[in-house]
Amino acid sequence: MRKTGNMSDILPRFLIMARRRDQSILRRFFFADEPLLESGVEQLVESAAARVVVTSQHERVRKKTVTVPKSRHRGVRFYEAPEPNRPTPERFERRAESFPLRKTLKISRCGPCSGRGTVTCGPCFGRGQDRCKGCHGSGRAQSGSGRRWRKCRKCGGSGATPCRSCRGTGLRQCPPCAGEGRMATWKEVVHDYRLENRTVDRYPLAKPSNKLRQAFSGWLKADSDVVADFEPGTVASHLGYETPQALEVTRVAEQDCHRLAGEARASGDVYLFHKITRSLTPVGYSVVRRAGHALYYWLVGRGEKAREISPAGRLDWLKILSGLSLGPWAAYSYQGLVQAFGLSGPLWNIPALAELSAMSLALGVASFGALMLVGLRRWLARPSRVAALGFFHPSGEPTSMLPCLAYLGSYTGSLSVVDRAYATQTERLLGNLRPSHRSETLAIELADGRKVYLIDVARPHEIEDSQLKGLLEALDGAVILEDGAVILEDGDDTSALESRLRSLGPESLRISTARFNRDPEADPEKSSDLPIEALRAAFVGHFQADVDWNEMFGRLWQPVQRALEGPRHSDPLRSDLDRSDIQHQLSPSESHEPAVEVQKSAVPAPIQEFDEGAHPRSRGLREEFPHRDLGSVHLAS
Amino acid sequence: MTLGQYISLHKLGSVALSESGTLFGHYLQYVMAGQPFPATTRWDKFSLKVDHVPEPDGNLTPVDLVISSEDIPGIDFRHLVDELRANPNLSRQMGRTSKLVKRFTHLLSQCDGFIFLIDLVRGGQPGTSRSKEEIWSIFSDQIEPIMTGILLGEKMNASLTHKPIFFIFSKPDLHGLKAREIEEYFERGLAIPLARLRRSLINVRHYNVQCAGWGMDSDLDRLGVDRLLSDLVHAMGQARRVA
Numbered sequence: 064m065r066k067t068g069n070m071s072d073i074l075p076r077f078l079i080m081a082r083r084r085d086q087s088i089l090r091r092f093f094f095a096d097e098p099l100l101e102s103g104v105e106q107l108v109e110s111a112a113a114r115v116v117v118t119s120q121h122e123r124v125r126k127k128t129v130t131v132p133k134s135r136h137r138g139v140r141f142y143e144a145p146e147p148n149r150p151t152p153e154r155f156e157r158r159a160e161s162f163p164l165r166k167t168l169k170i171s172r173c174g175p176c177s178g179r180g181t182v183t184c185g186p187c188f189g190r191g192q193d194r195c196k197g198c199h200g201s202g203r204a205q206s207g208s209g210r211r212w213r214k215c216r217k218c219g220g221s222g223a224t225p226c227r228s229c230r231g232t233g234l235r236q237c238p239p240c241a242g243e244g245r246m247a248t249w250k251e252v253v254h255d256y257r258l259e260n261r262t263v264d265r266y267p268l269a270k271p272s273n274k275l276r277q278a279f280s281g282w283l284k285a286d287s288d289v290v291a292d293f294e295p296g297t298v299a300s301h302l303g304y305e306t307p308q309a310l311e312v313t314r315v316a317e318q319d320c321h322r323l324a325g326e327a328r329a330s331g332d333v334y335l336f337h338k339i340t341r342s343l344t345p346v347g348y349s350v351v352r353r354a355g356h357a358l359y360y361w362l363v364g365r366g367e368k369a370r371e372i373s374p375a376g377r378l379d380w381l382k383i384l385s386g387l388s389l390g391p392w393a394a395y396s397y398q399g400l401v402q403a404f405g406l407s408g409p410l411w412n413i414p415a416l417a418e419l420s421a422m423s424l425a426l427g428v429a430s431f432g433a434l435m436l437v438g439l440r441r442w443l444a445r446p447s448r449v450a451a452l453g454f455f456h457p458s459g460e461p462t463s464m465l466p467c468l469a470y471l472g473s474y475t476g477s478l479s480v481v482d483r484a485y486a487t488q489t490e491r492l493l494g495n496l497r498p499s500h501r502s503e504t505l506a507i508e509l510a511d512g513r514k515v516y517l518i519d520v521a522r523p524h525e526i527e528d529s530q531l532k533g534l535l536e537a538l539d540g541a542v543i544l545e546d547g548a549v550i551l552e553d554g555d556d557t558s559a560l561e562s563r564l565r566s567l568g569p570e571s572l573r574i575s576t577a578r579f580n581r582d583p584e585a586d587p588e589k590s591s592d593l594p595i596e597a598l599r600a601a602f603v604g605h606f607q608a609d610v611d612w613n614e615m616f617g618r619l620w621q622p623v624q625r626a627l628e629g630p631r632h633s634d635p636l637r638s639d640l641d642r643s644d645i646q647h648q649l650s651p652s653e654s655h656e657p658a659v660e661v662q663k664s665a666v667p668a669p670i671q672e673f674d675e676g677a678h679p680r681s682r683g684l685r686e687e688f689p690h691r692d693l694g695s696v697h698l699a700s
Numbered sequence: 701m702t703l704g705q706y707i708s709l710h711k712l713g714s715v716a717l718s719e720s721g722t723l724f725g726h727y728l729q730y731v732m733a734g735q736p737f738p739a740t741t742r743w744d745k746f747s748l749k750v751d752h753v754p755e756p757d758g759n760l761t762p763v764d765l766v767i768s769s770e771d772i773p774g775i776d777f778r779h780l781v782d783e784l785r786a787n788p789n790l791s792r793q794m795g796r797t798s799k800l801v802k803r804f805t806h807l808l809s810q811c812d813g814f815i816f817l818i819d820l821v822r823g824g825q826p827g828t829s830r831s832k833e834e835i836w837s838i839f840s841d842q843i844e845p846i847m848t849g850i851l852l853g854e855k856m857n858a859s860l861t862h863k864p865i866f867f868i869f870s871k872p873d874l875h876g877l878k879a880r881e882i883e884e885y886f887e888r889g890l891a892i893p894l895a896r897l898r899r900s901l902i903n904v905r906h907y908n909v910q911c912a913g914w915g916m917d918s919d920l921d922r923l924g925v926d927r928l929l930s931d932l933v934h935a936m937g938q939a940r941r942v943a
Contacts, residue, residue, distance in 0.1 A: 470888070470891050471891075473894065474887065474891040480895070485844075485892035486844065489892075493836060603833070603836065
């Protein structure tokens with residue numbers, strides 16, 4: 064069974080969104096071109112905020128003193144020590160458990176009655192008699208006709224009746240001891256199980272947008288949610304209990320713990336916390352900057368429930384105004400057509416249009432000219448199409464493929480890295496590979512000007528089919544990297560992954576497969592598999608003169624080329640690439656006059672007069688590094 | 701200083717006294733005393749006028765060139781480097797550039813070439829061996845922010861095309877790296893930004909120098925100063941050859 068994990072990686076979804084925007088005809092008409100992929104992701108904040116559900120299961124332990132009449136303690140089950148039956152988190156419910164302790168049982172004389180079991184009757188003050196209500200204590204009552212007085216029948220002429228409370232005894236049963244005269248006292252340990260939730264509504268991020276607020280409104284309506292506020296720029300390694308967000312939530316929960324503990328200390332109680340659960344919903348954003356204009360791309364949630372908020376595009380007012388100016392021109396043209404074809408009748412001759420057309424001739428000409436200029440400008444400055452390619456590894460483990468492509472390609476002059484990811488690529492090249500759960504990208508520009516967006520997809524086997532399908536629709540090709548030294552479990556091998564990609568991806572998706580070798584000690588030239596790690600190690604640490612870096616890069620590029628199946632414009636696979644003649648790598652549009660000046664300036668070529676003969680060291684270096692241009696002059700010490 | 705002394709001794713040009721005469725005399729005292737220069741604490745301008753350039757065959761090529769430096773104090777440059785590292789996206793539209801960054805970008809647009817002195821001893825003990833990863837880190841820490849700034853400057857102002865950028869690595873006796881090693885670390889460690897710079901027709905060159913020491917009777921010959929001067933001039937491509 065395939066794992067149903069969440070693809071929390073923002074980059075693949077960003078890619079999907081960017082591709083959809085680029086393909087929208089309507090958007091292209093009203094909005095300025097946004098070649099998002101060319102700029103690359105400037106900043107990626109994966110967990111800028113989070114929606115947290117905090118459930119705290121408390122067990123409050125306190126002691127209670129119980130005092131009952133002596134006879135009642137016989138029915139109480141006493142414990143030698145408390146034996147709480149603590150519920151599991153799954154069965155946690157609000158209830159209380161009491162444990163009377165036998166060793167604390169004491170039998171004592173009842174204080175209120177001093178052990179007698181009776182107390183003075185309060186209503187009659189111990190007299191046992193109350194004033195007769197029939198004669199009000201006089202002993203005489205009037206007869207029926209009211210003329211004669213006779214003896215009160217209720218009290219018999221005494222004026223007093225027996226007290227109903229004490230029945231004339233003047234004493235009542237002592238209530239605390241129930242007339243027993245003795246009390247049983249003991250202490251109980253009470254375990255109170257409680258559930259507590261905390262709800263705090265806050266807006267996350269330093270740059271919230273209305274759309275983001277709307278996206279969060281659905282979450283905020285839910286019960287028991289905590290939206291924590293975090294500093295933007297915090298990049299969490301992964302969501303969970305180790306992230307800064309989780310630490311923040313922990314701090315909030317700990318505040319509750321401290322508060323309750325403070326209360327407990329005052330009362331002498333003890334608090335035990337069984338479980339504090341935190342469910343995090345990440346909010347991430349990436350910043351893409353193009354010509355100083357920042358685009359924020361938001362992703363709220365994870366996996367299937369993630370909601371994408373597209374950055375607001377820049378309205379192209381020139382486009383819009385030019386389009387609006389077509390109106391008068393269209394009116395004038397319409398009037399002209401009507402007259403040219405001799406059409407008549409109310410259906411064809413519209414007076415308003417006639418007046419409008421008369422005034423709009425100049426405007427129409429001007430707008431037509433503006434449209435031509437705009438169109439020409441757009442056509443000349445049209446961004447080159449960006450191809451997107453994904454690298455998939457059956458086990459999802461990171462490889463050094465991207466940094467090797469970036470560095471070897473740059474070193475050999477076959478490509479240049481467009482985005483500012485070279486700091487990250489340096490880190491990866493030195494052996495600090497990307498986290499296994501996070502995808503990474505690399506935007507490159509080939510020598511022919513074509514741009515390619517490479518994405519190293521993390522854990523493809525954990526991506527759900529619907530998400531993977533969306534990603535594949537945004538890609539032009541896919542490269543499956545098979546580790547030649549790893550025997551994968553059944554169901555996760557390369558063929559299974561390839562089958563899955565083919566079944567989910569569009570028919571236009573090109574898939575290529577390449578085996579690679581993780582052994583850093585392997586001989587790059589003799590290894591039949593792609594010696595990625597060996598190349599990485601050699602590039603970093605071994606300045607060997609016998610490594611043909613052009614050829615090595617060509618081997619790495621082959622599966623990429625197959626996946627792209629593009630025309631071999633720059634032919635990065637050329638083994639005869641001579642770096643000293645860089646101008647061949649430049650597209651014609653980028654060459655500058657004069658040609659001789661270009662050759663001299665573009666290439667840090669050694670000055671011939673100095674290299675030949677006068678400086679044997681330079682000559683020796685040239686022999687040692689035939690493929691490297693030696694632009695340096697080494698001064699004698 | 702060395703270039704100014706050399707062109708003065710060999711009558712290849714002169715130090716612009718109006719701008720840097722006082723400065724030249726100030727630093728000359730330290731040179732004659734064999735003491736290291738004090739740390740730069742202010743923006744000093746040093747200007748040389750070069751009239752002739754020596755060629756390997758011994759001839760002199762007449763040129764009309766002014767080599768001027770806008771020396772940036774070390775502490776200011778560290779602040780600049782830190783800001784470039786923390787905020788590589790510098791643009792006026794963002795409104796977050798400091799005065800220092802603005803001056804740097806202004807320099808990029810006004811200058812015809814750039815010389816960066818790189819200290820590979822920084823961050824480590826002089827004379828101690830370091831691993832390759834450490835050396836990569838040193839290159840990355842010092843040079844990458846510069847590259848970032850240059851690339852940004854190139855993006856903001858295309859006039860960097862054809863302009864040379866020189867990286868001078870000093871103190872080989874302290875960092876212990878050979879010239880070949882420096883070259884390979886430089887070319888490999890900075891392959892990505894170098895590819896972008898060269899693709900933009902920015903000329904990048906590097907030199908390894910070591911303090912030669914002056915003597916009162918020294919003409920600074922056979923130290924390579926002539927080759928450095930000639931290479932600087934020719935790489936600039938700005939020298940106007942007087943027929």
